[in-house]
Amino acid sequence: MKGSTEAPEIADRLATRAADRARPRTRLPAWVGRPGTRGWVWLLSVLCLGLTGVLFAVTGSAIAQTRDGLDVIGRDEGPKVVATADLYFALSDMDAQMANVLLMGSDHSLGDGRDAALVRYEQRRSDATDALLHAAQLAEGDATDEENVRAVIEDMSRYENLVAQARLLSDEAGLPAGSQPEEVVRLYRRAGELMRRDLLPKAYNLTLDSGATVRSTYQENSSAASVRMALVAGAATALLAALLALQYFLRTRFRRRYNIPLAAATAGVLVLGLGAIGMLEQQAVLLRTAKADGLDSVLALSRARAISTGMNADQSRWLMDPGRADIYEQNFLEDAQMVLFLVPDDDGVPGDLEEYTAEVAEAVPDHTAYPGRLLGLLGQEIHAGGVEGREQAQRRALRDYSAYLHADQRMRGRAEEEGAGAAIDARMAGEESVADHFDRYERSLVQLTALHTNTFETAVADARAGLRGWDAILPGACLGFAALVVLGVRPRLAEYR
Template identity: 35%
Template sequence: MSTSTAGRAATSEEEAAGGDDGPAPAGPNVPPGSPTPPGSLARLGRGLRTVGSRSYWTTPRLVRGLTALSLAALIGLGATATAVLGGARDGTDTIGHQAAPQAVRAADLYFALSDMDAQAANLLLVGDDQDYATLRKQTLDTYEQRRNQADNDLQQAARAADPAGQRAVQLVLGRLGSYEALVARSQLLEEQAKAPAGQPSPAALDAYRQASDLLRNQLLPAADQVTAANEATVDRTYAQQRDALGTGWWWLFAVGVLALVVLFGLQRALAVRYRRVVNPALAAVTLLTGVVLVAGLNLVGRTDDHLVTAKKDAYDSVIALSRARAVAYDMNADESRYLIDPGRAAVWEQAYLEQSQAIVHLDGATLSGYAAQLQDAAGRHRADHSVVPFGGFLGSELHNITFPGEQDAAERVLGAFQEYQVIDHKMRDLRAEGKLKDAITLNTGLAKGQSNYEFGQLSAAMDDTVAVNQKAMDGALASTDGDLDSTTAALGAAVLAAALVLVALGVRPRLREYR
């Protein structure tokens, strides 16, 4: 069709459409709230009938309308992808780089405080006995190491905790100095008394009791509160983000399909009205939109998979094992407290059982029967790893085995925990038989078959299992960061701009025929 023929056709079509620019202007202003005049409704109805008639949609109007819809759909696709993936990036940042590390750091604070108290108890336990001189020096060094670790954890927590966490951190900061002063006083009184192993002076024991009560009643609950607050943030953000990704996937799919349908409609209109088989620019836009849609949906799916890996598969195990390690050190301290403080022996025995149950919960277990019941439960689990007949932090981990090497590492934790419980039972038997020094040696010894050796094996196995999960968590977070980085955003913006330009280039020559 020549340009003149197209122009005449357009003129004829536009004349058939009525040749007007819409309804006549309304009359004088009507006060707000007044009923719409009947004449206005009539004009509105005529206008809607005109727009809805086939004669109204001349070729230029149809092309311009479909072009506007195509541009709007492409912009909508870009906006939807930005909202969905930008929200995913922010949610992943909150989980992986803020709340989750803070929860783990708070559990580490609990561990450092627990081990500080365990070392303080051991200092009273070995007393002035020269047989334990080397152990005493090691104990002092470990106490200082844990004190520095607690200070560092507090500084990190103070910078990032939420309001509730901040209050808990401030409580620990305010009370930790008092705790350290009481421990120092206990050590000084013990040195002055030159008491034998396992028999601290009443004054030294009283100072330690005050320190330990302060730790257990205020410092450890506050540290646990920081952990719980950050865990709640992780769980809440994870649930919200998974819902948002699921909904976002369907929104992206719907807007993308709409964009493809409108682009196809525009190409069909051009093919029918202008007798052309294909418009190269619009064909390129359609192909590009399809590729972007598939890539975007795949990116949302990958982000969701990485989020599940990072939080459910990895983080849940990391935090469970981190808390198990922290409780284990408090449990280890309960043994020393039991030996140095016979007046509170029943209290420390109950505390030891509660800490053991937190790690591996056995229904109806008592302190005297715990080791045997644990052996039976562990045997049933080893016969079939899918059977986990106990709860607690270790039970949670064994229900969440996901990564290569994790099963073996977790089994080593269970085995070391068993050995530690067997030795604890022996230590209590020695104490009951009046063999206090033998009980102290068994409790503090670092040789194979002694308590602190097996506890070291337990701690190392926990660290190894945490490392497996931490590596997987870091990998999933790094993958999400790479998928949703500034390069992806810039590439998406460039593709959107190119698509908009191509649409304009595709219809411009056709619309110029009507000038």
């Protein structure tokens, strides 16, 4: 009985140890603690099934996010941004048409005629309202942008008020082209200044801002795309490793050369993984095309068209208001340089309109032979590559722009030599008139823009088509992998029953 005093403690300790050993046994299968062959098969099979689930989830969410990104740029924001870009053009053209109406005075049949100009003015006003609606939708929730849209609406009604007064006075005076009463010129000068100093800058900034929205959406989407691709690659690699491990284990332990279902699953995962990554890569490429080659170019060319319309209005103002002709000519040149800025190889950038016109002629008909650089909204869109017919359209746009500038020089020349009447004739009437050349130039710009719009739409449609089918392929394939894994290990586990 010597050790009897210690006996209860020893008994306690032994009991605790026994309990410790017993506890896991009651909760988990035996192979978890110290897995034997059967345990390893179970462990690896469960791992394969789990990783199949992970691959399914990761790839599925990558596809869903890719589709969201595509919808934002291809369906929601992108087209709206293009619509806001029309705002600047619509406002600018409203002003150009009104300048023509007032310039014609009572000579209603000059050029396309006063009625046509008024119809076009109304059309542009309704375009501007539509574009403002899109801009308002894009601006929603952003106080700064909303305020900007509101300011444009207010300025627009102030502008309309001023031109309505000018038109009324012009109608009452009933004077012929180019001889408007002082008061009409003064009112239109105020309207034109409001347009140029307040309205157009705000409208332009709105389109820039919506362009920025698309850019940041695209940026977020494309950096997320590389993360998504890496995740899919990681999940597929992990599953492949697990499948190979299982195959290897079965081979060494069961002395079977191949497990056909597992080999099939491995091959399937390899194909699916590569296919998914290829598809995501392709989506990124298509989205980049849609944005850089489509949307960006459409926006730049829309701005070029809008600014060109402002140049057209400045020609009418130049004729109507000789007191400020210098300013209108300067504005014309500055706008022209926004559209196309030429950097001759000797760096002697043309300083006046005449030199500029001559320099532009150098880049026509073959801009590739021009020994300098082409910059500006249109200039930067002139480059090789792209869809068939694009380079031809670029050449045509440059050629028509140059012809328009030449017609402008002729008009200014006639104003100097033969007076305002002859210049207005050169501006408005006949086949070689400024108006006619402008129409041609505008048409080529619109055609070039249409090619980029087409690139955008094709890329978005291709991307959408590329995603189609994956909704069925992915769950089908993953279920198949799981089934193959089960099929592969079931007979081996049965050997242990």
